[in-house]
Amino acid sequence: MTWIISILNIFTNPLFYKITLTAATPFIFAALGGVFSEITGVVNIALEGIMLLGAFVSIVFTYLTGSPWIGVLMAMISGLGMAWLHAWASIKWYGNQIVSGTALILLAQGLTGFLMEPIFGKPGQTDFIGRIKDIKIPFVKNIPFVGEIIGELNPLVFIAIGLVFFSWWFLYKTTMGLRMRAVGENPEAADTLGINVYKIRYFGVLMSGILASLGGAFLSVGELGQFKELMTGGRGFIALAAMILGNWNPIGAFWACLLFGAAEAMNNQLQSSPILQISASTKPLFNMLPFIVTIIVVSGFIGRTRAPAADGVPYIKD
């Protein structure tokens, strides 16, 4: 009974939804990045690395310029750079996309760790450098329940949600989107219609770099105001899973990210519930919740998802 009450308590607490949103935001950025890349047929397992570098670069430039927004901008440029490397290897040189992706993860981990000392004078983690202020939405803030969820949030959360709809619109309503989907499904067919497969793939991969780096920037200048080595903690991989769970569709990926964020928030709320009498020693097990929920959802409700047919296959023209 206390279980039911405390779970009900969680669902009626607006802050649960707010925590869900902020927990989901880094996944949303990165999963959208994954969608952009893979919908054109390039597997991007490097999301984790791109996020990490984005987190780092945004802090570095916030530190240097004092403006976290400049940090975000530079993070996007760093994401572009990483993505360009990935595109270059996998499109131009027909490289194995998974290998290139893992290489970039290592590279990002190495670079960010290595550059800590020269830039901040100490390894490991930075002090609090500063972060983007939350924004208050004047009227919304006063709406009872809703106001507590979205009345005051980090602007990057809104940007993430905006980007979900933008991505959907872009991929399904514009000519570029149509071409991207065609290239990911049947590059040869697109080629016979005079579409430059390589250009489209470059575009998709570069976009994925920009988007994923925002996920990293959200973690550092958005949420914490500091950088810590390896602070992305595997979120890029979870985003990858969310993208698949969402069937390579921005909206689907968004739901998958929200599901994951909600499960994570649920984990935290259950651990923090004042009425549930759970011994401290079993609480660590609650951390498995998001992962178990995902497995149940993917195998129980979603089942077979369908990757773009040419996903991961280099397009070789002789």
Next chain:
Amino acid sequence: MKKRIMKINLSAFIVPVMSVIIALLIASVVILLIGKNPLIAYYEMLKGAFGSSQDFINTIVKTTPLILTGLAVGFGFRAGVFNIGAEGQMSMGALFATIAGMNLGGFPPYIAIPITILSGMLMGALWASIAGFLKARTGAHEVITTIMLNWISYYLGNYMVAGPLSVGSGTPKSPEIAASAKLPVIIKSQSIELTPGIFIAILMAIVIYVLLEKTSTGYEIKAVGFNPYAAEYGGISIAKNVVLAMAISGALAGLAGALEVMGLHYRYLGTLTSGKGFDGISISLIGQNHPIGIIFAALLIGSLRTGSNAMQFAGIPKHIVMIIQGIVIFLVAADRIVKTILTYRKKHKAGVEK
């Protein structure tokens, strides 16, 4: 035919070797930038990896699990599944090898050792089979499920050593396994020990090679990996082979975990895998998914890692090695940069001859 095989092997070696050279060149610029001498750094690295028998043993000790996780991922690729979960399978293998090993005190080594090894492999296989089973049964994408299983095993493992299995007051660790379940030390130099783990790993590479190339099981697994429709048409069960492939892949990763316990830590630690499962991805691909190639790829990464620790004495941070490793793997991915130059000439010649 013989000539062709030779050529293929040669180019398979040329690419990684060239990649290492290029990566070292790029990294030396970075080293120069922080005001250190790259030559000294690399000398230290080489010395650190192969300079003394102790260093050499260290390199081998590091290479051992990498061979196995590389095999695990590579075997999955051959079967058409992307097992991104070697990390979790290795951890679960280690955990259960530990639990078995802890309780085998009453048995002589020739019973305790095989049982401990088998428990690790079995658990790794079971853990991976969850993903295999879900894929075969419901179509759940193995990339999702294995990533999720990695996290679950992480939490489970750390929970076990912090809670139910924990011993001692300082360390989050399980009790030691029984002496009879430890691998015998064949070479010992101070506290650096070499166990027959490496031979088990190499043996497994050969077993996997034989399995894939010489048996009907391997034939079926490859057929399913290449073309499940044709396999089904040929009377081969897709579901059975997907589960089997995941299980074998997981067993290899589990073995990696078991050997780490039996030959190195003698107990389970939450942090024991430290990314070796993920390393398996690049190792298997550097080794072209070929069991023998994987041995060399693992050696490459293993020696870079050992070398890097020594390099710190020359004042080079440990991160430089991740950068080098990243560049090496990147260049292996984009191997055509090297290959195009080689094959362009060949192609041209062949075209003219005809």
Next chain:
Amino acid sequence: MAAGIENVKDYAVVMRGITKRFPNVVANDHVDLFVKKGEIHAIVGENGAGKTTLMNQLYGLINPDEGEIYINGKKVNIKNPSDAIKNGIGMVHQHFMLVSNLTAVENIILGSEPRKGAVLDIKKAKKEVKELSERYGLYIDIEAKIEDTPVGMQQRIEILKTLYRGAEILILDEPTAVLTPQETEELFEIMRKLKESGKTIIFISHKLNEVMEITDTITVMRLGKVTGNLKTSQTNPKEIAKFMVGRDVLLRVEKKPKKPKHEVLRVENLWVKDNRGLDAVKGISFNVRAGEILGIAGVAGNGQTELIEALTGLRKAENGKVFLLNDEVTNKDARILREKGLVHIPEDRQKHGLVLQFPGYYNVILGRHYKTPFCIDGFLDMRYIIDYSKKLFEDFDVRPKDPKILAANLSGGNQQKVILAREMSSSPIVSIFAQPTRGLDIGAIEYIHKNILKLRDEDVAIILVSMELEEIFSLSDRIIVMYEGEIMGEVMPEETSYEEVGLMMAGSKLEMIRSGIK
């Protein structure tokens, strides 16, 4: 040949001295091609003669090593498909170039989309496509995704793609290979309409009767060279075949009188669902006897595929029974059926028939790979397998004869021979052939037909599913016709006509036809 040289202006397409070398073969060796404006021009030739290669160069997919191209009298440099499109060239490829998860209209406009800013103007696109499709009578479902679209309609979508881009010169590479006779007739109607409106059409086909019916002039190719330029009105299939193959070809196989024996396969009231969960086979019953060929005719998509998949253990039967030599084998899996002597030449040879990444020697043991003598105690006997496959390649004339070559690198005809070799050599009791000659040249067809008859004479029970009425008529001892999952009737080839079978394929029951009701 020299005729056109002075006056290239009369020609929509002139290709001169085109040479294209691939690593292992000279695919086009100084090929000349002249196509008059407003005519339908055939290119014929054996598999691998270089027809597709030639057209790919005209369309800019690959670039010639030597040679020149003139379009409407002007020399052009076609580097890529965009250039070709600009020059008014459109191509319908041998293997359809459609994006399967996009809709028909999206496929048609792809690359030349009507737009408002960056936004796709899908309304305008639909309107334009609808108009175009009505103008030429190319009826399609513009909202349907390609994956849910039947091949005949896909063909029309491909043609619309070219027309949408304003193509004046249409290349149709083996457009009829996957079409039913009815669909082929419809296509020819369309081609005539296009011709009337002034378009030039290059038509590639292995079916000489089609070539005779629809084209004005013919270019024959053989081993990368042009071997003949013919006027359709002044030639006949025998002559064309001789130019193609370099020898006389039997256009119709000799068939010994039938001697059917005991019943081998019996199907009772079989129900099967398709991928979407709809009933595709609705209570079918029939039997096949040893030494007999049962032909199953029907327009593609009327349940033949599902029927065969159910018979061969690749799909679950919902209801009904299947007996093999009086043992019930309903819903037994493929392996058990194979062990009982059922073999299957699948419809889609690359999807089901072969593991393309396996070498030939692995492909010829698929299905028996776990049995002696190929496999002993779980270990493959590689030496035996290679020797065995060498012999098989020799016997079945697979070219090149090296079984170490990957199946992917064999031509379609030779891929089919590998499958045939594998299936026929496993001493079958029942043999199911699904579209066994699709896309093959006449030499290969002749060869396969001979082998089917040879099996029959060895007292194998044979089911032959084909959309080619000619093939059905010339090989079958009995014919059943399927329509929407049901059998419309059973006839003997010598007692029926193309018309009667055609009517059944369109959904009329035999009794009704014979009793005069349509």
Next chain:
Amino acid sequence: MVTDTGGLGDKSFNDGTWAGIQMAVEEFGLEANVIQSYEQADYIPNLTKAAQEADVVFAVGFMMTDALFKVAPQFPGTYFVGIDITPPEGSEYPNVMTFTFKENEAAFLVGYVAAAMTKSNIVGFIGGIPIPPVERFRYGFEAGVKTYSELHDKDVQILKGYTMVFDDPKKGKDLAMSQFAEGADIIFHASGACGNGVIEAAKEKFTALAGTSDLAGLIDYYWKNGTGLFAMGVDADQDYLAPGAVLASAMKRVDMAAYYGVRDAFEGTFEGGMKVLGLKEKGVGISPMKYTKGLVPNSVIAELYYIINLVNEGILSIPITQEELDSFSVPEIEFPF
């Protein structure tokens, strides 16, 4: 010095030890070098390498326990110092000196302050992985909260949660946000770098509440409204990380331990064995609350000093296991004021 995988920059025992070594090195004119470990399997090789090169080797972090006691016997002429390391039971290594800390005593103090300061009567505890040092922090914290509550008739509830990692600040922040959402107003963390997120969460919440982020503004708000939202730091003095939003820190003086290690080796007074540092040895303690001292009532501070005395004199013993915590009953303390 050989670090564990956390490495330098952990703002915890690796950094602390290094700082202590630096202090000693400067004082005695020595030279020091550091090897950072990449993974668990590196500990033995790295310690071996270090032992070959140095006279005193520091092994930092409980993760290195096994490795240290494997390597040390091989080098009887080299001194080893283990920080946060407990030697295996019944063993004696004359060349190994290890230090552990009574985390529970430090945590008791911050727990006492937290209970005194909470307005919502809910306080939070966020642990990393529930390994013994983390758990000792929790036992002490719970005991501290309980003690204040009983002595002052307050009913303070403790929310407890674990991130199960030490290096993911975002996880720490999310968990802290949940505890704040459930009504906690002071959260003590023992979760390594996750704690950065806990502190950031407190700062964010408190800032949103007060409408300002600077110290003076926060303090003004607290005085005006009598409420605030706070984190409590761990290991080092983390008060400076978010001035005004970190109420106090439970400190573990690894630097002192490292300093003693080098000093003893240098002066030849090195003695093998295990040293457990508590309040009495000044090995643990509560931070001076540089920014927030003014918020804490003087009476509470006075009580704190009185309690430290009780502990030092052995009158008050603070639970160090779950069992001791369960059976811990608050002693009758009569404050002399």
